Amino acid sequence: DVWSYGRLAKTLNFVGCEVLMVDAEGLDTRILASVLEHCAGEPEAWPELIQFETMGHCDAMGSKYSEWETIHxxxxxxxxxxxxxxxxTQLVRRDALYREQRLREWAWRWRCDDCKESWLFPYVTTYEGIHCRACLQL
Incomplete structure (x- = not known):
């Protein structure tokens, strides 16, 4: 039996969550599609922060670019x-970022290992460290 995010919210009687972490071994993008569908009809249900696995499992099970399609x-x-x-991959709801001090503090802690700058989103983590887009292209 497959449940949608909307069915889960209705059955468990919740409106939304602050943090949604998804690690579903290739089904992450399908789950997030269900979140997008549900929350489009219930704006108060949007999670403030979403993290999901981007190891290519979803791309292998769905379309070749399903993980980036979901990010977009x-x-x-x-x-x-x-x-x-x-x-x-971590994404934050823009309105929550400006509304919630704790989210701004979390976001401020992201720092490029090369130029040491903060607030230059998005950051990309590689085996060599965390990089802002400008330093990654050097």
């Missing part, structure tokens, strides 16, 4: 890409 869909829905790696 979340950006269109009001999220900002904060961090990307070949393990996990």
């Amino acid at each position: 869909a979340l950006e269109r829905a009001g999220y900002m890409l904060v961090g990307y790696s070949y393990r996990d």
Whole structure:
């Protein structure tokens, strides 16, 4: 029996969550599509922060670019890409970032290992460290 995010929210009687972490071994993008569908009809249900696995499992099970398609869909829905790696990706709801001090403090802790600058989103984590887009292209 497959449940949608909307069915889960209705059955468990919750509106939304602050943090949604998804690690579903290749089904992450399908779960997030269900979150997008549900929250589009219930704006108060948007998670403030989303983390999901981006190791290529979803790309192998779905379309070749399903993980990036999901990132772009979340950006269109009001999220900002904060961090990307070949393990996990973190996005924060833009309105929550400006509303919630704790989210701003969390985001401020992201720092490029090369130029040491903060607030240059998105950051990309590689085996060599965390990099802002400008330093990664050097």
